[in-house]
Amino acid sequence: LKLRQTEEDLHAARMRLRQCEVERERITERVKEMQKEFAKRTGEAEALRNGVEEARGTLRRAVGLLEGLGEEKERWREETDRITIKMEHLPVESMVAAAFMVYVGALGEDSRAEYLSDWESKLEARSIQNERFSFLHFTATESELLKLRSQGLGGDELSAENAMIILRSYKVAVPLITDPTQNAEVWLNRHLKEKGVQLTGSLDQTDLAFLHTLELSLRFGKTVFLALTEAKVDPVLFPLLRGDCHYTGSRRVIQLAERSVDFSDDFCIFLTCRDPGILGSIPPDVRSLLIGVNFTVTRQGLIRQLLGIVLSHDRPELEERRRELLANEETLKSRLMDLEDELLEQLAAVEGDVLGNQRLMESLNRTKDSATSIAESLQESARLQDALDEQRAMFRSIAVEGSELFMLMSDMKKVGSMYRFSLTEFIGIFTASLGEKQSRRTDEDLDIRLNDISTRMKGNVFEYVSRTLFKRDRLTFAVMMARNAVAESIKENEWHLFMGNFVARDGISPLKEGHLSWCPVDRRAQLAKLVLALSELNAKAKMESPNLWRGWIEEDACEEKFPQEIALKLTSFQKVLIVQALRPDRLESALVKFTTEVLAVPSISPPTSSLHSLCQAAEGFRPILFIVTPGADPTRDLTELAASTGQKLVSMAIGGGNEQEALEMLRNGMVEGHWVLIMNLHLALAWVGKIEVELRNGKPHRDFRCWLTTEPREDFPTTLLESSLKVAFEFPPGVRNNVKRICESWDARWFEAGDVSRSQVLFLCACFHAAVQERTSFIPQGWTKDYEFSTADLKSACETALQALKDDGSVEWPTLRGILENAVYGCRVDNTFDLRLVRQYVKDIFAQQAIDNGGDLLPFRLPSTTSLGTFKSHLDHSERSGDDQTHLKMAPNADRALQLTNSERVLAQIRMLRLRQVQPSGQQSAEGTIDMISLRGELEILWAFWESRAREHQAAASEPLRPAES
Numbered sequence: 001l002k003l004r005q006t007e008e009d010l011h012a013a014r015m016r017l018r019q020c021e022v023e024r025e026r027i028t029e030r031v032k033e034m035q036k037e038f039a040k041r042t043g044e045a046e047a048l049r050n051g052v053e054e055a056r057g058t059l060r061r062a063v064g065l066l067e068g069l070g071e072e073k074e075r076w077r078e079e080t081d082r083i084t085i086k087m088e089h090l091p092v093e094s095m096v097a098a099a100f101m102v103y104v105g106a107l108g109e110d111s112r113a114e115y116l117s118d119w120e121s122k123l124e125a126r127s128i129q130n131e132r133f134s135f136l137h138f139t140a141t142e143s144e145l146l147k148l149r150s151q152g153l154g155g156d157e158l159s160a161e162n163a164m165i166i167l168r169s170y171k172v173a174v175p176l177i178t179d180p181t182q183n184a185e186v187w188l189n190r191h192l193k194e195k196g197v198q199l200t201g202s203l204d205q206t207d208l209a210f211l212h213t214l215e216l217s218l219r220f221g222k223t224v225f226l227a228l229t230e231a232k233v234d235p236v237l238f239p240l241l242r243g244d245c246h247y248t249g250s251r252r253v254i255q256l257a258e259r260s261v262d263f264s265d266d267f268c269i270f271l272t273c274r275d276p277g278i279l280g281s282i283p284p285d286v287r288s289l290l291i292g293v294n295f296t297v298t299r300q301g302l303i304r305q306l307l308g309i310v311l312s313h314d315r316p317e318l319e320e321r322r323r324e325l326l327a328n329e330e331t332l333k334s335r336l337m338d339l340e341d342e343l344l345e346q347l348a349a350v351e352g353d354v355l356g357n358q359r360l361m362e363s364l365n366r367t368k369d370s371a372t373s374i375a376e377s378l379q380e381s382a383r384l385q386d387a388l389d390e391q392r393a394m395f396r397s398i399a400v401e402g403s404e405l406f407m408l409m410s411d412m413k414k415v416g417s418m419y420r421f422s423l424t425e426f427i428g429i430f431t432a433s434l435g436e437k438q439s440r441r442t443d444e445d446l447d448i449r450l451n452d453i454s455t456r457m458k459g460n461v462f463e464y465v466s467r468t469l470f471k472r473d474r475l476t477f478a479v480m481m482a483r484n485a486v487a488e489s490i491k492e493n494e495w496h497l498f499m500g501n502f503v504a505r506d507g508i509s510p511l512k513e514g515h516l517s518w519c520p521v522d523r524r525a526q527l528a529k530l531v532l533a534l535s536e537l538n539a540k541a542k543m544e545s546p547n548l549w550r551g552w553i554e555e556d557a558c559e560e561k562f563p564q565e566i567a568l569k570l571t572s573f574q575k576v577l578i579v580q581a582l583r584p585d586r587l588e589s590a591l592v593k594f595t596t597e598v599l600a601v602p603s604i605s606p607p608t609s610s611l612h613s614l615c616q617a618a619e620g621f622r623p624i625l626f627i628v629t630p631g632a633d634p635t636r637d638l639t640e641l642a643a644s645t646g647q648k649l650v651s652m653a654i655g656g657g658n659e660q661e662a663l664e665m666l667r668n669g670m671v672e673g674h675w676v677l678i679m680n681l682h683l684a685l686a687w688v689g690k691i692e693v694e695l696r697n698g699k700p701h702r703d704f705r706c707w708l709t710t711e712p713r714e715d716f717p718t719t720l721l722e723s724s725l726k727v728a729f730e731f732p733p734g735v736r737n738n739v740k741r742i743c744e745s746w747d748a749r750w751f752e753a754g755d756v757s758r759s760q761v762l763f764l765c766a767c768f769h770a771a772v773q774e775r776t777s778f779i780p781q782g783w784t785k786d787y788e789f790s791t792a793d794l795k796s797a798c799e800t801a802l803q804a805l806k807d808d809g810s811v812e813w814p815t816l817r818g819i820l821e822n823a824v825y826g827c828r829v830d831n832t833f834d835l836r837l838v839r840q841y842v843k844d845i846f847a848q849q850a851i852d853n854g855g856d857l858l859p860f861r862l863p864s865t866t867s868l869g870t871f872k873s874h875l876d877h878s879e880r881s882g883d884d885q886t887h888l889k890m891a892p893n894a895d896r897a898l899q900l901t902n903s904e905r906v907l908a909q910i911r912m913l914r915l916r917q918v919q920p921s922g923q924q925s926a927e928g929t930i931d932m933i934s935l936r937g938e939l940e941i942l943w944a945f946w947e948s949r950a951r952e953h954q955a956a957a958s959e960p961l962r963p964a965e966s
Helices: 002-104 109-125 135-139 142-150 157-169 183-194 210-220 235-242 277-281 299-314 316-349 358-393 396-414 423-433 443-468 471-485 492-498 521-533 535-541 572-582 584-599 611-617 635-645 659-672 685-697 718-723 735-745 756-775 791-804 813-824 832-845 848-853 868-877 895-914 932-958
Strands: 174-178 199-204 223-227 245-248 251-256 259-262 268-273 290-294 624-628 649-653 675-679 705-710 725-729
Touching: 002 109, 002 135, 002 157, 002 316, 002 358, 109 157, 109 299, 135 157, 142 157, 142 316, 157 174, 157 183, 157 290, 174 183, 174 277, 183 199, 183 223, 199 210, 199 685, 210 223, 210 251, 210 259, 235 251, 277 290, 299 316, 299 396, 299 423, 316 358, 396 423, 396 443, 396 471, 396 895, 423 443, 443 471, 443 584, 443 725, 471 584, 471 895, 492 521, 492 572, 521 535, 521 572, 535 572, 572 584, 584 895, 611 635, 611 725, 635 649, 635 675, 635 791, 649 659, 659 675, 659 685, 685 705, 685 718, 735 756, 735 868, 756 791, 756 832, 756 848, 756 868, 791 813, 813 832
Parallel strands: 174 268, 174 290, 199 223, 223 268, 624 705, 624 725, 649 675, 675 705
Antiparallel strands: 245 251, 251 259
């Protein structure tokens, strides 16, 4: 039973087991089903998660694309608006740009701005244009200008405008480039060479091979530079200027002289000239075929140029940093434009899903980041540029002063046609005045540095220019320089009074008649005008005090002996005004004193320049031009210099049709390296330009020197004058200065070749020659007429003196005096009084007593030595100048008339300089135009004078008539 119960339990357990196994199988199946469902749901969840992430990525890309394109859209919108406006203005701006190229390219910077302003105002009045037009922005990009400047183009706006005029027009018209410095021609050559253009080089219309070279250039498509030395264009060029081509079959030909020549499309021609006046002098029918391009510097352009020079010398890091900033700015702008172009190209080329283009997104992000970085860099560059401009402005004063000096130098051509100076000359002087570079520690150091540069520059300019001026014109230049130097201390009414432009409007003088007893009657009106014009000067000078001024007005050299208590209160120029009013016969001396004090120079006469120093200063391609007066001849001095330096000197005087021989002599000299002297250029002015062409186109030997002589002529070629080292060759003012010049011209070995007596007699010849020449400054007090005592007379006197020397050192004085009286100097004069004077001079100077004890005509007692240096030293340290009229055996007041004449001439020349010439159009020469503002100032003076006289007339008319006394 128990077993059975157990079996039943076992059976039940087995049944339960089977049930459980079935249940387990069912559950297992369910688990499997659930696992499958879980796996399915997990996959779906992962797919959803991936979809969400992909959607989020797409959303991020879409947002990034929208944001990036939004910023680009803003830039594109602005660019589109700008282009739309540009397209609307394009016809008008094209017309203005064309007019700018055709009509105003020949003008200066200021005149161009005036024309543009006038055109813009007229367009605005017609509601055609309301934006300021920029020719540069219209015709060039910043990257183009940067490249042109790297090729040597000037950094100023004028040069950039001219470059665009040339490059945008030379294929359709012929440019005439006016370039005094020739820097533009150098740039254009380099630019064309980098473009692969074949260049023929510079031609001249007078060259024998001119037509042949031009024909070859036409056939083979070369570029020609034709240099004009005068306002004349060879008629053979007219077909080229007009572009008169025609076809013979398939050949394009043009008429050249009597031949039809094949015309290459690559052929180009540029006309160049250095004289700004040439364009205005070209006939209108030829002028209309040319595009004038004027590189002549203006004052503002010169200031920028000089500022760049001084900064490059003293603070090169500023200029370098400035150039780096400009270059970096251009690079950044160019890079931004490239990125924008790349983005546009990718947007245009995209296929399929835009959001899936990873390269496009990277480019967009790169553009965005670069644009932000570039914007920040440009802002930083602008801040740095402002800081650099502040530092550059510290040096601007010296550049302004330099520009004023150059303008004054340029104005001297109105005083004398031979006084022409190029910008290249002045830049050389300016650069030399900078001296050695100095490190700046404080602003005070900078002020000292600028003051040193200013002092050196004024001294160098005055020395350089005065060497070119004749002595009669040096004081004019000195006064104008001195006025510029102390312009702030010379009041306007003081200058007007000095120039004779002051007119009293009320005519009431504060000085009473009783106060003028010390003043000469003929000077009282001028004294009254002085006091009326300058009331503060009267308060300082106490002009009503006879005790102060009675003794002063009678002094011979009154300009040196102002009352001590008054002198300290007056400026240097106020002293000049007092001398002008009271002692006009001493005005010249007062002006000399004023200018030498202001300019810190010992004399208005330049230091004596030896020919050897001139030879060293000139380079082979730069001729040395002697502007001589009748009777002055440097030939002998040059011959002696050539002999002493071992140089071969060949010379020729122009005249009689030997011009071609002179050119051959010049060419041989350039090749072989010897010296060439061509004399009397004033006799063949039409031919003179060829000398400049030969020197410019040739390659002179380093030892070659070209010496030229000419008398002053109004129509002397400007280009040769500006390219030459000019020297006015005349005897200097004053006996001592003249003797110094003679000693400088003598070779020391020749002077010291004999004993003491020989050197002393030669020095007597120099003193005698200087004395007779100095008296020619006092016509008719010195001589009855202007005699031409020349260097040849001195040479003959020296040879005669050497012949009169005996072996024992004594001199045959009667023989020497007789030859000098009758054959050397006496034959020059044709008046009995003058001949008697020559004999007296010969008797006083050529005597043993003069050697032993000196005399009135000798500046000092002669030293007992043969050393030329000792004689020069005695001249420098002599207490007596030898220039006093009493030493020339003339009346003490002999120079009064001379000083009156000279001072009147100086005032007349300064008045002429004040009427500055302007050039309102390229069709007129600057020589014939007058500044209307200055002219108005002169007319105002006449108007004030008329008003004062009208008031006097009305006052007289208003007085009742008095009955005549019986």
